[in-house]
Amino acid sequence: MKNHIAFPGLGLEFTLSRVAFEIFGRPIYWYAIIIASGFLLAVFYGFHRSREFKLSEDNISGMLTVAVPLAIISARAYYVVFEFDKYRDNLISVLYIWEGGIAIYGAIIGAIAGAYIYCRYKKMSIVHFLDIGALGLMIGQAIGRWGNFVNAEAYGGVTSLPWRMQIGNGACVHPTFLYESLWNAVGFVILHFYSKNRRFDGEIFWLYVLWYGIGRAIIEGLRTDSLYFFGTGIRTSQALALITAIVATVVLIYNYKRIKSEVKTNECSNN
Numbered sequence: 001m002k003n004h005i006a007f008p009g010l011g012l013e014f015t016l017s018r019v020a021f022e023i024f025g026r027p028i029y030w031y032a033i034i035i036a037s038g039f040l041l042a043v044f045y046g047f048h049r050s051r052e053f054k055l056s057e058d059n060i061s062g063m064l065t066v067a068v069p070l071a072i073i074s075a076r077a078y079y080v081v082f083e084f085d086k087y088r089d090n091l092i093s094v095l096y097i098w099e100g101g102i103a104i105y106g107a108i109i110g111a112i113a114g115a116y117i118y119c120r121y122k123k124m125s126i127v128h129f130l131d132i133g134a135l136g137l138m139i140g141q142a143i144g145r146w147g148n149f150v151n152a153e154a155y156g157g158v159t160s161l162p163w164r165m166q167i168g169n170g171a172c173v174h175p176t177f178l179y180e181s182l183w184n185a186v187g188f189v190i191l192h193f194y195s196k197n198r199r200f201d202g203e204i205f206w207l208y209v210l211w212y213g214i215g216r217a218i219i220e221g222l223r224t225d226s227l228y229f230f231g232t233g234i235r236t237s238q239a240l241a242l243i244t245a246i247v248a249t250v251v252l253i254y255n256y257k258r259i260k261s262e263v264k265t266n267e268c269s270n271n
Contacts, residue, residue, distance in 0.1 A: 001027075003152035008172065009162035016150050029098075031147035038143030039068075042136035052196075053132040062122070063129055067114030071107040072097070078106025082227035082236050100151070103227065104141065105237050111137075127202040134208035135195065138188035141212075145181035153177075156222035174222045183215035200255050206248045213245030 001018040019027040043064065047057045079101045080087055080094050086101075087094050115133065119126040148154035152167045156174025164172035187208070195204045220226055220238035227236045 003150070004168050005149070005152055006166045007163060007175075008166055009164055016152075018151060030150040031100075034147040034150065035140075035144050038140040041143065042139040045139055046132050046136050049132060049135075053128045055128050055132065059122075059124070059129075060132070063115055063118045066118045067111045070114040070117075071110040072102075074110025074113070075102040075104065075107035078103040078109070079227065082229070103237070104144075105240055108137065125201070127205070130202060130205035131195070131198070132204075134205045135188060135191060138184045138191065138208060138212075142181050142184040142188060145177045145184075148177040149175075154180075154223065154225065156219075157224055173224075176219050176223050179219045179222075180215065183219070184212070187211040187215070199259055203252070203255070206251050206255075209244050210248035210252065213241040213248060216241040217245065 003016050003018070004014070005016060006013040016030075018029055018031065020030045020033055021028050043060070046060050050057055050060055076094070076097050082103075083101065093099070111133065112130070115126055115129045118124075119129065145154070154177040155165060155167070156176040158171045159174050160172065161174070163175065163178075165175040165178075166172045191204055191207055191211070194207070198204055217238050220235055220241060226238065228234060229236045229239065
């Protein structure tokens with residue numbers, strides 16, 4: 001369970017084991033540890049800034065008890081739906097999530113659904129959860145993609161760029177896991193500082209949707225392991241990324257125009 005990964009243009013080589021250690025004979029994978037680390041860091045960040053988003057640590061903890069299980073189920077379901085041929089002859093294997101096969105867009109959909117259910121039950125507005133959750137997602141995604149690095153997966157087509165990646169003795173390919181990790185890291189830094197002066201509730205969430213959508217649409221086009229929409233040539237996550245980016249653009253433009261109009265109205269009233 002070891003992968004030899006090199007970056008010839010950078011003079012870097014790694015021999016990576018997928019298994020970090022064992023507990024009672026059961027392997028604990030680096031992928032799981034990296035994903036969990038990203039999640040915990042995102043939660044601590046959310047706790048630290050909760051009051052700035054009109055929330056408490058208890059609010060976030062309560063929401064996560066609903067959102068996390070749904071995110072895991074949805075992440076698996078999203079993958080299985082578009083790779084159903086792998087499971088058709090052995091349906092019980094759908095439950096073998098430890099063998100791999102999850103999708104980040106599925107996790108996002110499940111997390112939002114969980115947040116909605118929690119907010120309906122608590123009679124709270126979801127927009128504050130969406131704003132702080134978007135920042136947490138960017139942390140988790142930036143870190144989590146390194147789990148793909150350890151597993152030697154989520155890479156792109158052949159390239160000769162200086163930062164090309166080689167797995168084993170194979171051809172050199174785009175390290176698309178790295179592209180997405182860096183894209184989310186940069187997006188997080190930008191939105192972290194911008195969020196301190198956000199113009200309306202929900203703005204950070206829609207900016208995240210736009211930022212991530214643009215990046216994912218481009219990066220997904222480079223990947224060789226994309227999920228396709230029911231046998232068509234349409235990359236599922238790429239199409240979803242483009243659609244959500246367009247929706248986010250419309251929502252943001254509408255709200256910025258609304259705010260501008262309200263400012264003008266107030267100025268006229270004061271005069």
